[in-house]
Amino acid sequence: MKTTKKKVAPAKTAVKKSTKPIILITNDDGITAPGLRNLVEAMKTIGEVIVVAPDSPQSGMGHAITINKPLRLDKVNVFSGVVSYQCSGTPADCVKLAVNRVLHRKPDILVSGINHGSNSSINVIYSGTMSAAVEGAIEGIPSIGFSLCDFNIDADFTVAKHYAKIIVKRILKIGLQEGTLLNVNFPKLPMSKVKGVKVCRQAHAKYIESFDERLDPHKRKYYWLKGEFVNLDKGDDTDEWALKNGYVSLVPVQFDLTAHHAIQHLNSVKWH
Amino acid sequence: MKTTKKKVAPAKTAVKKSTKPIILITNDDGITAPGLRNLVEAMKTIGEVIVVAPDSPQSGMGHAITINKPLRLDKVNVFSGVVSYQCSGTPADCVKLAVNRVLHRKPDILVSGINHGSNSSINVIYSGTMSAAVEGAIEGIPSIGFSLCDFNIDADFTVAKHYAKIIVKRILKIGLQEGTLLNVNFPKLPMSKVKGVKVCRQAHAKYIESFDERLDPHKRKYYWLKGEFVNLDKGDDTDEWALKNGYVSLVPVQFDLTAHHAIQHLNSVKWH
Numbered sequence: 187m188k189t190t191k192k193k194v195a196p197a198k199t200a201v202k203k204s205t206k207p208i209i210l211i212t213n214d215d216g217i218t219a220p221g222l223r224n225l226v227e228a229m230k231t232i233g234e235v236i237v238v239a240p241d242s243p244q245s246g247m248g249h250a251i252t253i254n255k256p257l258r259l260d261k262v263n264v265f266s267g268v269v270s271y272q273c274s275g276t277p278a279d280c281v282k283l284a285v286n287r288v289l290h291r292k293p294d295i296l297v298s299g300i301n302h303g304s305n306s307s308i309n310v311i312y313s314g315t316m317s318a319a320v321e322g323a324i325e326g327i328p329s330i331g332f333s334l335c336d337f338n339i340d341a342d343f344t345v346a347k348h349y350a351k352i353i354v355k356r357i358l359k360i361g362l363q364e365g366t367l368l369n370v371n372f373p374k375l376p377m378s379k380v381k382g383v384k385v386c387r388q389a390h391a392k393y394i395e396s397f398d399e400r401l402d403p404h405k406r407k408y409y410w411l412k413g414e415f416v417n418l419d420k421g422d423d424t425d426e427w428a429l430k431n432g433y434v435s436l437v438p439v440q441f442d443l444t445a446h447h448a449i450q451h452l453n454s455v456k457w458h
Numbered sequence: 459m460k461t462t463k464k465k466v467a468p469a470k471t472a473v474k475k476s477t478k479p480i481i482l483i484t485n486d487d488g489i490t491a492p493g494l495r496n497l498v499e500a501m502k503t504i505g506e507v508i509v510v511a512p513d514s515p516q517s518g519m520g521h522a523i524t525i526n527k528p529l530r531l532d533k534v535n536v537f538s539g540v541v542s543y544q545c546s547g548t549p550a551d552c553v554k555l556a557v558n559r560v561l562h563r564k565p566d567i568l569v570s571g572i573n574h575g576s577n578s579s580i581n582v583i584y585s586g587t588m589s590a591a592v593e594g595a596i597e598g599i600p601s602i603g604f605s606l607c608d609f610n611i612d613a614d615f616t617v618a619k620h621y622a623k624i625i626v627k628r629i630l631k632i633g634l635q636e637g638t639l640l641n642v643n644f645p646k647l648p649m650s651k652v653k654g655v656k657v658c659r660q661a662h663a664k665y666i667e668s669f670d671e672r673l674d675p676h677k678r679k680y681y682w683l684k685g686e687f688v689n690l691d692k693g694d695d696t697d698e699w700a701l702k703n704g705y706v707s708l709v710p711v712q713f714d715l716t717a718h719h720a721i722q723h724l725n726s727v728k729w730h
Contacts, residue, residue: 249583250522256680311521366717383729387716408528438720444659445638448710457655
């Protein structure tokens with residue numbers, strides 16, 4: 187999809203006053219990704235939508251921010267009736283720019299996605315989709331990352347849209363505890379097979395990694411990361427279990443990374 | 459500093475058998491950073507050191523990994539008597555490549571840094587230094603990120619080296635709880651003013667961000683991120699408090715991001 191750039195500066199108040207909730211949308215697959223388009227369609231039925239998304243895919247960017255080079259921010263005409271900007275930075279940059287230079291206020295909710303591919307279990311660490319939601323939560327915005335367990339470019343987002351609407355409406359009503367956000371993953375299933383939403387914890391899983399070793403045309407070696415996902419967690423209260431058993435997984439996430447349970451033990455150590 | 463590249467493939471067993479612990483070192487400031495050189499000097503007194511570090515600075519890269527392009531890995535001759543590689547990827551990539559293609563085993567400990575600048579409180583989220591340590595912990599390697607609260611290129615690493623040695627020796631002896639790693643920050647103080655090591659939690663802090671808006675030579679707008687750090691946390695058990703009061707801060711960190719305390723509340727919500 188080609189986007190139309192307008193060389194117009196972000197207006198001081200890009201968003202009209204509205205009684206409807208203001209919903210900021212971003213993602214990490216880039217502004218032309220079908221997952222983003224589907225999320226915009228779903229959220230338009232709930233509130234006033236603003237999109238600030240990367241101008242190119244940013245998968246695997248983790249919580250990267252751009253500090254050593256300038257950022258571009260251009261108004262684009264991608265979604266009918268929706269104020270939209272593309273940004274040259276990462277998902278976290280998009281959130282910072284959206285709040286500071288587009289909205290000039292906090293949105294009522296931030297939704298990121300819908301990611302093409304799972305962000306369950308350990309994927310949350312590497313995910314640009316989730317880093318945008320973490321950035322929102324740091325800013326004090328109720329924030330949710332949505333991901334569909336289907337990498338396909340023409341994946342079916344029917345289930346994802348249906349449940350995203352339910353979850354966003356509920357969170358707009360009840361809010362989220364300070365310092366927390368949601369990581370929501372949708373199974374790759376038709377609507378009739380989905381059993382509902384399950385609140386879970388992040389499964390203990392990892393990638394058994396390896397690197398393809400290849401030679402470039404100049405006979406110089408290069409490496410390409412590949413990895414096999416391994417769920418090490420037998421619990422039936424995890425996101426992996428939920429997705430495998432036909433549920434939408436909903437994990438509350440925090441950005442306080444302190445391993446509080448380890449403090450007492452470490453306090454008993456002599457550090458001199 | 460100029461590094462000398464040798465077009466030699468990583469040997470199948472780059473590391474000689476040794477009774478000394480194998481210490482993998484990486485960072486996010488790049489292989490020529492003084493902080494890395496100082497960490498190598500300190501660790502050489504403890505064990506057999508292997509360096510796999512980025513070939514260019516990667517600050518602010520968060521937990522980025524490189525999945526959509528190839529990685530380069532070149533043996534370099536930077537540190538006398540230390541097997542060293544530079545890598546074109548992120549700190550997390552360096553750890554994956556080190557374990558898979560250089561060591562072909564897990565090191566006894568992974569140390570990342572010494573970062574030029576603080577990674578206390580919310581900085582842990584954005585830090586490439588810490589992402590390398592998180593990656594190590596995911597791999598089951600006892601891992602520590604070290605940072606000095608001094609951005610200066612010719613910062614004094616005396617205190618950092620002294621305490622890094624103490625902490626690494628201790629962790630080699632007692633290990634770390636599964637799923638945890640350490641985030642260690644050194645205050646910018648002379649040795650005589652440092653009171654010791656304090657086990658802490660991550661302070662609740664954030665950046666009040668703004669963007670410089672500028673015009674490029676073609677009259678097109680660009681934005682540059684700047685931010686003011688604000689500690690919102692009055693606790694005397696935080697890393698910010700410790701650093702401000704003359705201590706080395708030591709925070710146990712976990713990569714399970716689940717906000718376990720929020721699960722019960724979310725379970726009481728109707729999601730249909």
